[in-house]
Amino acid sequence: MKDHAEYEAYAAAVKIADATERAQALEAFAQKYPRSVAVGQALTEAMAAWQEAGNRDQVADAARRLLVSQPANIRAMAVVVSLDRTKVEQMDHTDAGLLNEICQLSNTGLSQLPLWQMPEGMSEAQFTGLKNGMSVIFNAGAGTCALSQNDLAKARETLGRAIAGDANDLQSLWQLSIADLESRPADADGFWYCARAIALAQRAQNEAAAQTAIDFCTKEYTAYHGSLDGWNPIIVAARSQDALPEGFSKLISRAANPKAMDTPTEPVQNLMQQSEPAAPKP
Numbered sequence: 001m002k003d004h005a006e007y008e009a010y011a012a013a014v015k016i017a018d019a020t021e022r023a024q025a026l027e028a029f030a031q032k033y034p035r036s037v038a039v040g041q042a043l044t045e046a047m048a049a050w051q052e053a054g055n056r057d058q059v060a061d062a063a064r065r066l067l068v069s070q071p072a073n074i075r076a077m078a079v080v081v082s083l084d085r086t087k088v089e090q091m092d093h094t095d096a097g098l099l100n101e102i103c104q105l106s107n108t109g110l111s112q113l114p115l116w117q118m119p120e121g122m123s124e125a126q127f128t129g130l131k132n133g134m135s136v137i138f139n140a141g142a143g144t145c146a147l148s149q150n151d152l153a154k155a156r157e158t159l160g161r162a163i164a165g166d167a168n169d170l171q172s173l174w175q176l177s178i179a180d181l182e183s184r185p186a187d188a189d190g191f192w193y194c195a196r197a198i199a200l201a202q203r204a205q206n207e208a209a210a211q212t213a214i215d216f217c218t219k220e221y222t223a224y225h226g227s228l229d230g231w232n233p234i235i236v237a238a239r240s241q242d243a244l245p246e247g248f249s250k251l252i253s254r255a256a257n258p259k260a261m262d263t264p265t266e267p268v269q270n271l272m273q274q275s276e277p278a279a280p281k282p
Helices: 004-014 019-032 039-053 056-069 074-090 096-115 124-148 152-165 170-182 189-203 207-225 231-238 268-272
Strands: none
Touching: 004 019, 004 039, 019 039, 019 056, 039 056, 039 074, 056 074, 074 096, 074 124, 074 170, 096 124, 124 152, 124 170, 152 170, 170 189, 170 207, 189 207, 189 231, 207 231
């Protein structure tokens, strides 16, 4: 920065101790000096400061402004996808704008992530951890997108990859259970993912989320198996085991004439509207 006033404004902003005030000062700098070489860094630090302050909406806004000046900023994409996905799950209606943003940024993120170069000053371990975390976010976002479009095959593929990276992602577990059980023929592995989602929701004391999953999965299990026989042991096991047991689907016999499983119980968009107790990933 060649302009002294510009440099002083940036230097003063980053030194502010209070996270909210620091974020506001950094955003003010970005607005006052939109062509500064430091505008991208200022918005990145503002995004981190808003996260430190616990203001999710402002984190997302700062990330979107960062994407205006740096459309290929993959970390900002991951932040927006994570926060948008949580919003969609908490809503009682479909928000086409949020879903479109999730779809666009998730697909772009997945295509760009293999090309992402390690930033200067970051260790190999930090880079690998961050890259893996963003892979989980983008795959989860792509799964949410696919599920909203009734593309159950792609939803199962991408959500499966997300869970492989984060076995305790309640939202992905719940959505994968929907994709598995609403597929025709249904994939009985979905009962495990649903049981695991129930266990995590109960652990987080989100009884509304747990009850919605219980209602859906017991109905599907009864239709598939013919009764609730064997369901409680699955619930018990899912409380302490995070990985899908080997050969799980073969342990659940299918009813002789499961007519109720011939067609989806209801649109998957309706099933997606479920409270999410977990905080978004950084």
